[in-house]
Amino acid sequence: MATVEELKLRVRELENELIKCKQKQSAMDNAHNQEQHRPKIDKMSSEVVDSNPYSRLMALKRMGIVKDYEKIRTFTVAVVGVGGVGSVTAEMLTRCGIGKLILFDYDKVELANMNRLFFQPHQAGLSKVEAAEHTLRNINPDVSFETHNYNITTMDNFAHFMERISFGGLEEGKPVDLILSCVDNFEARMAINTACNELGQIWMESGVSENAVSGHIQLIIPGETACFACAPPLIVAANIDEKTLKRDGVCAASLPTTMGVVAGILVQNVLKYLLKFGTVSHYLGYNAMKDFFPTMAMKANPQCNDRYCRIQQEEYKKKEAERPKVEVVEEEEEEIVHEDNDWGIEVVSEVTDMELEAASGVVPHLPEGITVAYTIPAEVSIM
Structure with a gap:
C-alpha cells in the first residue's frame, strides 16, 4: 500500500502533466488564432473606416485632446503584478497601442481568479x-511583449528586474518610460520603490483594499514627490513581517468592479502623463461605498529611510535652483483721486432734485456754509 508521501508525489506529477497539457492546448489555440490575426500596422491612420483599429483613438488628435497620439507607439511601460488590476491595465494599454509592455509576475492563473476580469477558465x-x-498578442499584434515569470523581491531576481527596467525599452539599451505597480503586498512595493529611487525612475503605484470597496493610484517622482518609504504604511514602518498577519482560511475580498475602476483611473493617468494632456493626479483615491474620490499631493520626506530617496531629493533641489526664475511683472494700478476724500468714494442719490424738492418741507434760513441733513416733509391734508 502506497504511503502518504508517495501519494502526494504522484498528485504533484499529475498536476504537472495537466499543466503541460493545458500549455500545449493553449499553444495550439494561439497558433490557430494567429492565422486569423489581422496583419501588423506600420503606421497609425486616422481614416474613419470599420477596418481601422486606431480610428477612434486617432480622433482624440482631431478633436484637439492629444497633440500627437501616434507617439504612444514609442513608449515602453513595465507592469509589475498581472492580477486583478495589472491584467486589466495591461489590456487597456494594449488596446491603446502602447509600443512595448514588460510584464512581471510569478503567480499562476487559478479558477479562484475567475471573479475578476481578463483571465479565462x-x-x-x-x-x-x-x-x-x-491574450494580449491576439488583441493587438502591433505591441511588443516581454514577460518575466519570477518574484522580483529575491536578490537575484531583483538584480535582473533592475537590469530590465534600465535597458529593456522599445529601443534595446534604453530605460522604460514608466513602471506601474499593480502588486498586492508591501514587500513587492518596497522592492519597486527601492529600484526606482536608485535609478531615478518615475513610477505609478496602485492598490485595492482587502475589503474590495476602495482603492487608489499614486504618481511617484523620485526626489520631487513622496516615495513609498517617505510615508510608509504602519506595517512597513513597524518592520512587521506581513506573512504573520494572514489568517488560515481567510482571503481578501475581490470585486471586478473596484479593480476595473482603479485600473481605468491608472491607465487614464498613464496616457495623460505619456501624451502630455490634462492634469496627472499625484494621488487619487476611490471609495466605492460613497463614490468619493479624494485627492492630495505629498512632498518628499527629508528624513526618509531610503538613502537613494534622500539623494534624489538633493538632486531635485539643485535642478530647481539652476532653473531660470520667471520674473512676474506687476502692473501698477492707476491711482484714483477724488475731490472729496482719499478713498475714491462718492455717494450718488437716485432721487432727482425736483423729486427731492417736492418731497421736502420748507428749508430754514441758515448761515452760509451750513446745510440741513434732511427736511421734514410738508403736511399733507387728507380730504
Missing part, C-alpha cells in the same frame, strides 16, 4: 504572464 494552471501575453 481554460488558462488555469498557466503562469499569469504567459496567459496574459497570449
Whole structure:
C-alpha cells in the first residue's frame, strides 16, 4: 500500500502533466488564432473606416485632446503584478497601442481568479504572464511583449528586474518610460520603490483594499514627490513581517468592479502623463461605498529611510535652483483721486432734485456754509 508521501508525489506529477497539457492546448489555440490575426500596422491612420483599429483613438488628435497620439507607439511601460488590476491595465494599454509592455509576475492563473476580469477558465494552471501575453498578442499584434515569470523581491531576481527596467525599452539599451505597480503586498512595493529611487525612475503605484470597496493610484517622482518609504504604511514602518498577519482560511475580498475602476483611473493617468494632456493626479483615491474620490499631493520626506530617496531629493533641489526664475511683472494700478476724500468714494442719490424738492418741507434760513441733513416733509391734508 502506497504511503502518504508517495501519494502526494504522484498528485504533484499529475498536476504537472495537466499543466503541460493545458500549455500545449493553449499553444495550439494561439497558433490557430494567429492565422486569423489581422496583419501588423506600420503606421497609425486616422481614416474613419470599420477596418481601422486606431480610428477612434486617432480622433482624440482631431478633436484637439492629444497633440500627437501616434507617439504612444514609442513608449515602453513595465507592469509589475498581472492580477486583478495589472491584467486589466495591461489590456487597456494594449488596446491603446502602447509600443512595448514588460510584464512581471510569478503567480499562476487559478479558477479562484475567475471573479475578476481578463483571465479565462481554460488558462488555469498557466503562469499569469504567459496567459496574459497570449491574450494580449491576439488583441493587438502591433505591441511588443516581454514577460518575466519570477518574484522580483529575491536578490537575484531583483538584480535582473533592475537590469530590465534600465535597458529593456522599445529601443534595446534604453530605460522604460514608466513602471506601474499593480502588486498586492508591501514587500513587492518596497522592492519597486527601492529600484526606482536608485535609478531615478518615475513610477505609478496602485492598490485595492482587502475589503474590495476602495482603492487608489499614486504618481511617484523620485526626489520631487513622496516615495513609498517617505510615508510608509504602519506595517512597513513597524518592520512587521506581513506573512504573520494572514489568517488560515481567510482571503481578501475581490470585486471586478473596484479593480476595473482603479485600473481605468491608472491607465487614464498613464496616457495623460505619456501624451502630455490634462492634469496627472499625484494621488487619487476611490471609495466605492460613497463614490468619493479624494485627492492630495505629498512632498518628499527629508528624513526618509531610503538613502537613494534622500539623494534624489538633493538632486531635485539643485535642478530647481539652476532653473531660470520667471520674473512676474506687476502692473501698477492707476491711482484714483477724488475731490472729496482719499478713498475714491462718492455717494450718488437716485432721487432727482425736483423729486427731492417736492418731497421736502420748507428749508430754514441758515448761515452760509451750513446745510440741513434732511427736511421734514410738508403736511399733507387728507380730504
